[in-house]
Amino acid sequence: MTESPILSARVLNLDCGREVKKIATSLRDALASRLHRRGLVVAISGGIDSSVSAALSVQAIGAKKVFGLLLPEKDSSPESLSLGKKLAEQLGITYLVQDIGPALEAIGCYQWRDEAIKSEFPDFTPEWKSKIRISGGAEGRYNRFLLVVQSPAGEVSEKPLGLKTYLQIVAATSYKQRIRKTIEYFHADRLNYAVVGTPNRLEYDQGFFVKNGDGSADVKPISHLYKSQVYQLAEHLGIAGEIRRATPTTDTYSLPQGQDEFYFSLPYKEMDIALWAYNHHVATAGLAQFLGVSEEAAQAIYKDIETKRTTTRYLHMPPVMVEPVTEINI
């Protein structure tokens, strides 16, 4: 039996210069040989992943061939928009700001979502704030989603979500990522560019994306990188400190929502190490020691990783066909 590797935060250390060159080469090759497109469209949220993806795109093909999109709506934070604009200006790329709120309003995103929330909290009105949080996975239980609401007076309440309410809130909220992607592809088609997807490895592996929403793209330059590695690249690429220091949020719900409370069972630094350890067959005792938790808790974290990987396979799947069309080779 091979010995279990010893865990340390150093396992995620990157040779940033080499990594940037590798990604830039891969992006250029993809555009030239596979996608046959002349530039890249990147939607910039103001968060770390899209900022690094935009900067890598510029490294690969130059600022003139990268088009940035800032797509706020009424629940995204104004801070994110301002950080996104600063980044686009720092990178020297052409960018466009389009408020997607009216499109979401017209398609019924907020109405469907609020109707579902009202079924749990009848006093809920659009002036209230809300979010979903996850509970259970890190303790060895199935994950359950809880709906958290805050009244205009600041009173916070929460309830476990039943099936129908949960599905409707998530379906309505996913309109946001899907409308954004529609706009990204409009500009990509208009310019003959390709669309950059910005998931990091944690998100890609654990299925933290919306199918045909933020999961859809022509290239995904950081999907092989753990989030801690994305931060290392951010520093190397000179991404502003205010972006690097901001707590990662989903920026999708009206109440502030950390990625760990919505989806991951641990804060990203620990989640990164846990996923690395799982991928490298580190025994649960090793993870437990590193995180300062019981072996049982480490076992539950591994189980949660495994379960999420299995249960989100559908998000990665292309359409199922009855028979392969062998003449089409991609």
Add this chain to the structure above:
Amino acid sequence: MSVAQKTRHYILENILFTDDESVMNDSYSFLEMGIIDSTGILELIYFLEEEFGVKVDDTEMIPENLDSIDNIAAFVTKKRTQATET
């Protein structure tokens, strides 16, 4: 029909889209079979609550209670017994 029979029927009809009972037995792990995801668990709980009138608490949402027809049958029976005793 017993809890196990009703649950098996529910899974065959709504999740596996078949009436062929040989595709699974009562001890099969849903997770290992890959037939129940996080939404599937919510669906299953909705079914148990509607069909058998049991309330599944957060702390009870564990594979030992919900990951096979055998586990579900034992769990529902235990919950019903507890309810009659109180």
